Amino acid sequence: MQHQVSVITLGIADLARSRLFYSQGFGWTPVFESNEITFYQMNGFVLGTWLTPKLEDDMQRGGLVRPGAFALAHNVSSQEEVQPLIDRLVSAGGTLLRAGDAPLHGGFRGYVTDPDDHSWEIAWNPAWAIDTQGLVTFAL
Amino acid sequence: MQHQVSVITLGIADLARSRLFYSQGFGWTPVFESNEITFYQMNGFVLGTWLTPKLEDDMQRGGLVRPGAFALAHNVSSQEEVQPLIDRLVSAGGTLLRAGDAPLHGGFRGYVTDPDDHSWEIAWNPAWAIDTQGLVTFAL
Numbered sequence: 001m002q003h004q005v006s007v008i009t010l011g012i013a014d015l016a017r018s019r020l021f022y023s024q025g026f027g028w029t030p031v032f033e034s035n036e037i038t039f040y041q042m043n044g045f046v047l048g049t050w051l052t053p054k055l056e057d058d059m060q061r062g063g064l065v066r067p068g069a070f071a072l073a074h075n076v077s078s079q080e081e082v083q084p085l086i087d088r089l090v091s092a093g094g095t096l097l098r099a100g101d102a103p104l105h106g107g108f109r110g111y112v113t114d115p116d117d118h119s120w121e122i123a124w125n126p127a128w129a130i131d132t133q134g135l136v137t138f139a140l
Numbered sequence: 141m142q143h144q145v146s147v148i149t150l151g152i153a154d155l156a157r158s159r160l161f162y163s164q165g166f167g168w169t170p171v172f173e174s175n176e177i178t179f180y181q182m183n184g185f186v187l188g189t190w191l192t193p194k195l196e197d198d199m200q201r202g203g204l205v206r207p208g209a210f211a212l213a214h215n216v217s218s219q220e221e222v223q224p225l226i227d228r229l230v231s232a233g234g235t236l237l238r239a240g241d242a243p244l245h246g247g248f249r250g251y252v253t254d255p256d257d258h259s260w261e262i263a264w265n266p267a268w269a270i271d272t273q274g275l276v277t278f279a280l
Contacts, residue, residue, distance in 0.1 A: 001166055001167030001168065002183070002270070002274045003166075003168050003169075003180060003181060003182050003183065003274060004182065004183045004214060004215070004270065004274035004276070005148065005182055005183065005185075005187065005212050005213065005214060006213045006214060006215035006263065006265070006268065006270070006276045007211075007212070007213035007215075007261070007276075008145065008148060008210065008211075008212055008213075009210060009211045009212075009213065009261075010209070010210050011209030011210060026141055027141030028141065028143050029143075031278045032278065032280070039278055040143060041143060041277065041278045042143050042144065042145055042184075043142075043143065043144045043145065043184040043185060044182075044183040044184025044185065044273075044274065044275040044276060045145075045183060045184065045185070045275075045276045046268070046276060046278045047145065052209050055209070055211060058238075058243070058251075058261075059211060059237050059238060059251040059259055059261070060237055060238040060251065061207065061237050061238075061251070061259065063207070064207055064208065064209035064210075065205045065206070065207065065208065065209065066205070066208065066209050067201065067203070067204055067205065067208070068204065068205065068206065068207070068208015068209055068210055069150070069151030069192050069195070069204040069205070069206050069208055069256070069258075070148065070149060070150050070151060070195075070204075070208055070210065070258065071147075071148075071149045071195060071199060072145050072147070072148055072149075073145065073146045073147035073148075073149065074144060074145060074146060075144070075146035075147075097199050097200055097201050098198075098199060098200040098201075103198070111198075111199040111200065111201070116209070118209075118210065119199055119201065121147070121149075121198075121199070123146065125146070128146065128186070130142075130144065130146070133184075134142045134143060134144035134184065135184040135185075135275075136144070136146045136147075136184060136185045136186060137181065138171045138172065138179055138181045138186045140172070
């Protein structure tokens with residue numbers, strides 16, 4: 001079986017507010033936008049931000065709650081980039097969870113939420129290669 | 141800015157139960173395992189399943205709840221593969237949310253949860269290319 005995730009879909013409440021966070025905070029440009037969903041082409045998969053009631057309808061599951069027991073991470077290429085990106089994400093509508101500091105396993109990281117309470121880790125992990133396409137490889 | 145997610149981390153309660161779902165259900169082999177986290181090398185990023193209290197400590201955020209307002213998707217290459225994979229995931233400890241059927245926008249999909257209540261869509265989307273490395277490209 002292919003080790004493959006095709007889409008990460010985040011439930012959101014407000015398309016414009018979410019788009020501002022991802023476009024001004026991360027600097028990402030949507031590949032598609034409608035009146036209920038925004039898609040971003042990512043490194044080997046697609047990120048979708050979809051109005052939560054639509055996601056609930058599609059999965060036939062109501063009662064989605066927040067904050068969910070998950071986190072997404074965006075790795076940067078140096079320790080010095082971590083906190084400025086966290087600050088920019090907060091300026092774009094995010095909320096600081098943890099300012100950048102050094103975990104025991106090495107590197108440097110902090111956490112911020114998007115406007116819909118989804119957790120993002122911003123990290124520098126010198127062991128994990130990121131190629132020019134943004135493809136990330138696990139290593140110790 | 142690179143359109144890049146480095147890690148998806150799912151909070152879990154039981155390492156062995158989660159590992160069984162991902163290894164026997166999806167057929168994925170971990171790239172790393174410890175007594176608190178399992179990592180899988182995916183298509184351009186890393187999937188981690190981490191004991192929820194450890195994730196909460198790391199993000200300095202308690203009270204993570206389920207089901208979170210998000211879904212992951214795994215796309216397959218034909219409509220005929222959708223329901224058998226859903227069935228296999230249920231056999232490996234998942235719970236059916238929605239049996240495979242055809243959405244209005246085309247293709248075929250169903251939903252299942254992993255043992256920690258995280259939602260997975262299993263989909264056939266003929267418009268989206270998946271290359272031999274598992275890299276997925278958005279298209280209409």
